[in-house]
Amino acid sequence: MPDPISRRRFLSRIGAGAALLASGLPRVALAAGLTLDDIKKAGVLRIGCEATYPPLTYRDNSGALVGYDVDLAGAFCKALGVKAEFIDTVWSGVIPSLYTKKFDLIMSSLSYTAEREKKVAFSIPYVEASQALLIRAADQKTLTGIAAMNGRGLGIKLGSPGQTLEPKLDAQLKAAGGAGFKEVKTFDDHPAAYMALAESKVDGVLNTLPTLALVLKNAPGKYAIVKGVGADNWAGIAARTEDTALIGFIDQQLRTFKQDGTLHALQQKWFGFDMNLPDAIPVLS
Amino acid sequence: MSSLPNLDAARAATASQLPLAASPLLEVERLHKRFGEQVIFKSVSLQVAHGETVVLIGPSGSGKTTLLRCINFLETPDGGAIRLDGQRIGVDDNGRALSEVQLTQQRRRFGFVFQRFNLFAHLSALDNVAAGPQRVLGLSREAARERARLALDKVHMQQHTLKRPSQLSGGQQQRVAIARALAMEPELILFDEPTSALDPELVNEVLDVMRDLAAARMTMVVVTHEMSFARQVAHRVVFMDSGAIVEQGTPAEVFGRPREERTRRFLQHLHT
Amino acid sequence: MDWSVIKLAVPILGVGLLATLKVCFAAIFFGMLLGVVLGFGALSRLRAVRFAVLAYVDFVRGTPLLVQIFLVYFALPVIGVNFDEYWAGVTALSLNAAGFICEIMRSGMQSIDRGQIEAAQSIGMRHRQVVLHVLFPQAWRRIVPPLTNELISLVKGSAMLSAISVYELTHAGQEIIATYFAPFEIFLMIALYYYALISLLAWLSRYLERRLPQY
Numbered sequence: 001m002p003d004p005i006s007r008r009r010f011l012s013r014i015g016a017g018a019a020l021l022a023s024g025l026p027r028v029a030l031a032a033g034l035t036l037d038d039i040k041k042a043g044v045l046r047i048g049c050e051a052t053y054p055p056l057t058y059r060d061n062s063g064a065l066v067g068y069d070v071d072l073a074g075a076f077c078k079a080l081g082v083k084a085e086f087i088d089t090v091w092s093g094v095i096p097s098l099y100t101k102k103f104d105l106i107m108s109s110l111s112y113t114a115e116r117e118k119k120v121a122f123s124i125p126y127v128e129a130s131q132a133l134l135i136r137a138a139d140q141k142t143l144t145g146i147a148a149m150n151g152r153g154l155g156i157k158l159g160s161p162g163q164t165l166e167p168k169l170d171a172q173l174k175a176a177g178g179a180g181f182k183e184v185k186t187f188d189d190h191p192a193a194y195m196a197l198a199e200s201k202v203d204g205v206l207n208t209l210p211t212l213a214l215v216l217k218n219a220p221g222k223y224a225i226v227k228g229v230g231a232d233n234w235a236g237i238a239a240r241t242e243d244t245a246l247i248g249f250i251d252q253q254l255r256t257f258k259q260d261g262t263l264h265a266l267q268q269k270w271f272g273f274d275m276n277l278p279d280a281i282p283v284l285s
Numbered sequence: 286m287s288s289l290p291n292l293d294a295a296r297a298a299t300a301s302q303l304p305l306a307a308s309p310l311l312e313v314e315r316l317h318k319r320f321g322e323q324v325i326f327k328s329v330s331l332q333v334a335h336g337e338t339v340v341l342i343g344p345s346g347s348g349k350t351t352l353l354r355c356i357n358f359l360e361t362p363d364g365g366a367i368r369l370d371g372q373r374i375g376v377d378d379n380g381r382a383l384s385e386v387q388l389t390q391q392r393r394r395f396g397f398v399f400q401r402f403n404l405f406a407h408l409s410a411l412d413n414v415a416a417g418p419q420r421v422l423g424l425s426r427e428a429a430r431e432r433a434r435l436a437l438d439k440v441h442m443q444q445h446t447l448k449r450p451s452q453l454s455g456g457q458q459q460r461v462a463i464a465r466a467l468a469m470e471p472e473l474i475l476f477d478e479p480t481s482a483l484d485p486e487l488v489n490e491v492l493d494v495m496r497d498l499a500a501a502r503m504t505m506v507v508v509t510h511e512m513s514f515a516r517q518v519a520h521r522v523v524f525m526d527s528g529a530i531v532e533q534g535t536p537a538e539v540f541g542r543p544r545e546e547r548t549r550r551f552l553q554h555l556h557t
Numbered sequence: 558m559d560w561s562v563i564k565l566a567v568p569i570l571g572v573g574l575l576a577t578l579k580v581c582f583a584a585i586f587f588g589m590l591l592g593v594v595l596g597f598g599a600l601s602r603l604r605a606v607r608f609a610v611l612a613y614v615d616f617v618r619g620t621p622l623l624v625q626i627f628l629v630y631f632a633l634p635v636i637g638v639n640f641d642e643y644w645a646g647v648t649a650l651s652l653n654a655a656g657f658i659c660e661i662m663r664s665g666m667q668s669i670d671r672g673q674i675e676a677a678q679s680i681g682m683r684h685r686q687v688v689l690h691v692l693f694p695q696a697w698r699r700i701v702p703p704l705t706n707e708l709i710s711l712v713k714g715s716a717m718l719s720a721i722s723v724y725e726l727t728h729a730g731q732e733i734i735a736t737y738f739a740p741f742e743i744f745l746m747i748a749l750y751y752y753a754l755i756s757l758l759a760w761l762s763r764y765l766e767r768r769l770p771q772y
Contacts (some may be wrong), residue, residue, distance in 0.1 A: 092731050096740040119738055155722075159735030185642065185722040186732065192631075192720070199634040201641065359675055385602065385683055393681035403676035407694045407770070417680035420690055449770075462676075469680055 033242035034104060036080065036249060044083045047073055048103035051088040052189050055214045055270045056127065057108045068127065068270040069107040075262055076253040091189065092159035095119055098240060105246070109208055109235040111161040114284040121241045123250040125234030125282070126263075128275045129208040131165055133226040134215060136197060140224040143204065150178035155193040155202035158186045162206030165230050198222065208235070210271050236281060255279070310335045310370055310473060310504050311356070317364035318351055325351045326528035328365065333473070336502035340515040340536075343525035344551060349508045352525070353475050356506070357395040358388060369394055369472065393421060396466030396474035400481050402458040404450040404465070410437065411446040414465045422469070436464035440494050456487030460494055473504035480511055512555060516540055524548050562739040566730070566746055573729025574750050580643065580725060581712050584650035588711065591651060592658025599663040600692075602684050610659060617656030622714045625649050630721040646718040646725075654711050661703045665696035698769045705762035709755050716751070726750055 039045055049057040049069060056069045065086050073084040087103045098106055098120065111129040112122060135143045142148060150173045156162040163186065170180040185202055187193040193205045194215065204226070207215075212225050239247045257263045258277070267275050311333040318325040326348040333339050341349045354360040356367055358375045361382075367374040374391050376382055383391070404413050411433050419429035437443050440460040450458050459479055466474050476495070480488040492514050499505060499518045509515065515522050516536045523533040524545075532545050543549045598610040617625070629652070630645040640648060669692050677687040719728035730747040734740045 092735040093740055095738050096734070115736065115738075158728075158731055163732075163735065186724075186728070187722050188720050192722075195631050196722070199631070199639060201639070357679060359678065389678070389681045389683050392679060395679070397676075397679035399672060399676060399679075401672055403670075403672035405673065405676070405691055405695075416677075416690065417682075420686055421681040465676075465680065 033244055035245050039080060039082055044085045045077050045080065045105065046085045046087055046103040047105045047107050048089045048094055048097060049086045049108040050091045052191050053108045053211065057086065068266055071266050072126065073107060075257065076250065079253060098238065104239060104243065106238040110238050111208065111233055111235045112282050112284055113161055113164050117284065120238040121243065121247045122236035122238050122281050123247055124254055124279055125236055125277045126254055127235050128210055129235040130232050131162060131206055131230040132209040132212050133229050134197060134205045134207060134212050135203065135224050135226060137222055137224050139203065143226060145226060146229050147173065147176060149173065149181065149204055151182050152203035153183045153185065154181045155185050155187060155196050155205040157190050157193055158188055161233065165206060213271065234277065234282065308371065309333055312368040313356065314368065315365040316352065316355060316362050318355055318360065318362050324528065329530060331523065331530065333504060333506060336504055337520045338499040338505045338507065338518055339521045339523060340519040341506065341508045341523050341525060342515060347525040348528040349525050350477055353477050353506060353508050356475055357392055357397055393469055394472045396469060396471035398462050398466055398474065398476045398479050400478040402462045404458055404462055406450055409447050409449055410442060410453065410461045413461055414468045417465065417469045432468050436468040437461065439467065440464045454487060455483045456490045459483065459491045463494055473506065476505065476507040478508055478510070480509065524551065526551065559739045559742055562737050563742050563746065566733050566743055569729055569733060570726060570746055570750055573724065573726035577715055577725040580646050580715050580718060580723065583647045584654060584711055585708055587647065587651035588654030589658060591655035593662060595655055595659035596662025597688060599659055600666060600688050614656045614659055617653055622653050623717045623720065625653055626717055626721060642721045642723045645721060646723045650711055650714060653714065654707060657707045658704065661700055661707060662696065665700040666692040668699060669695050701762060701766050701769065705758065709758055712755055712758065713751065
């Protein structure tokens with residue numbers, strides 16, 4: 001039985017506990033939005049990501065987070081003089097999490113959609129994100145275009161642009177006289193969808209082209225890609241609508257990086273090709 | 286046609302008129318029993334004749350109850366033999382334990398009445414008594430229930446056949462338990478302190494039934510503290526202490542002229 | 558409170574709830590069937606049977622339900638057993654529930670007073686007769702409360718089936734949130750739907766308990 005602690009020590013322990021707790025509490029941002037000074041003072045820029053999304057954000061063999069986004073974020077955080085802190089998050093809730101201030105930016109290829117553009121403040125495009133279809137290598141001869149997916153099963157990720165695109169594709173198939181997709185299965189993340197594809201539970205998985213290119217590279221001979229699935233699209237970096245200073249800074253940095261070759265180097269490193277990034281946010285309906 | 290003991294006619298017979306059969310019905314031969322390190326009894330022998338009522342008395346811890354439970358193999362003895370009507374119980378001729386089927390078949394030949402009655406809580410009195418005939422002897426439900434009614438009649442419980450054990454008094458429950466044993470038509474009935482858990486005013490109704498059974502020549506081995514019952518009904522009284530039979534004889538001999546000091550001391554305690 | 562999203566969500570979540578009910582009914586049925594069989598197995602005279610049952614229960618209790626769901630859906634196909642997500646979900650939930658129900662039955666029957674067993678033995682009943690005619694009928698009433706708890710756990714566990722793309726209540730809600738960005742309202746509604754379902758189960762259980770005779 002431990003000695004009864006003195007009242008003074010007890011109170012000091014409570015005080016220490018409270019201070020510890022307070023240090024973990026989220027900072028309350030000013031109503032007018034974050035200023036760059038706020039970020040500099042905090043010393044860190046918190047970025048929401050999905051750590052199972054190669055080659056933008058994913059874990060290497062040592063468990064460290066690496067990818068195109070990690071390098072890019074490192075670059076503009078250096079310009080700001082702060083550290084980048086990536087926060088792995090459930091993708092289907094990433095925008096609500098932005099607004100509950102779990103982080104201040106979203107990366108991991110948040111594609112432009114009409115709904116998202118209403119909800120967040122996007123930067124100019126930083127990566128290509130056109131949708132493509134991943135299929136089993138054995139099906140390459142038969143599944144040559146999206147039309148061939150008529151009567152087949154489709155796998156998509158919850159909350160992804162693929163999910164927004166799916167009804168349009170289905171309508172397309174039906175308009176061409178077919179029955180549409182046989183079934184659509186939604187998964188919490190892409191790896192689960194790829195597993196389902198490999199086990200023939202679905203016949204195709206929608207995702208952005210650069211990401212699928214990496215899947216092909218990592219699992220040679222297992223899969224194939226069908227292009228021409230949707231319109232050209234890109235992804236932007238997102239912030240809360242009130243954080244105009246922050247997004248302004250990001251846009252400025254992206255333009256600088258386009259000019260000075262930083263983006264070119266990163267794209268070559270992570271994708272193996274240069275991307276065509278427009279200078280303005282695409283307007284979607 | 287029922288082979289249940291005809292208690293009404295037998296009430297007139299006196300206990301002393303006991304026709305002795307040539308060989309004993311039950312033979313307990315040099316029985317050993319221990320629980321782990323503790324020896325309960327070592328080399329106990331006992332014989333019970335057909336139609337005899339043997340009462341086992343002695344202080345608690347003497348091993349009486351364990352001995353009783355060894356007879357129908359509710360406990361497994363560690364040495365020695367039990368024979369019922371010449372047949373070895375619990376083990377085959379080579380000394381190996383019997384299969385479950387064989388052992389349970391042998392158990393049917395014994396009736397056992399527990400101190401705590403142990404009636405099946407979810408069944409009516411009637412079904413309690415019919416369970417054995419139906420499930421074990423394979424009688425049809427109706428035939429089993431008929432037999433049960435007759436057995437309950439013998440213990441004067443015919444008014445309560447549909448009651449659950451929880452609706453019966455202790456004495457009534459114990460009488461149903463006796464009927465349950467009787468319905469299996471056992472060759473002998475073992476009683477383990479049948480009235481110890483009863484309120485004093487309920488003891489007699491059970492003892493009366495047991496008296497009737499004894500008078501009808503049912504072979505009985507009874508462990509009890511009810512000395513008046515032993516005096517009046519037993520053919521033989523066996524005094525056990527610390528795992529050994531100290532002395533045995535007629536009630537008159539054991540209660541009136543005990544030979545051993547330990548017996549005397551035990552009997553003295555009862556009177557104080 | 559975004560009332561327009563709530564209005565929109567009510568029927569969609571209703572469909573999700575129906576799907577949850579479908580999965581849970583099937584899982585409860587198979588789970589109880591297997592659980593009762595295993596419960597008797599846990600009381601078998603044969604040591605090998607008891608050991609096998611105990612090992613099964615140990616595994617089910619020692620691994621998270623989500624992992625068991627993934628095992629059934631993603632790992633079994635590797636050895637040739639390929640369920641679609643509905644049956645994978647039902648199988649995983651059933652196998653999980655059966656383990657716990659087995660334990661509930663075993664401990665229920667073993668908690669019956671030993672005197673009941675001895676009385677049955679003394680009239681010559683075999684072990685399986687003792688279990689079937691004496692222990693099992695008396696264990697029923699004791700089993701109902703923990704059994705209900707297990708069934709409630711099963712219903713709550715069905716929420717995890719969203720991870721293998723089963724379109725049940727939670728998954729339906731997640732899809733609405735992904736499109737309309739209203740997590741507070743939707744998750745609150747989902748919680749209410751589950752609460753209503755489980756309250757029904759709990760009421761049913763109390764009703765059964767009252768009706769079953771007390772031994």
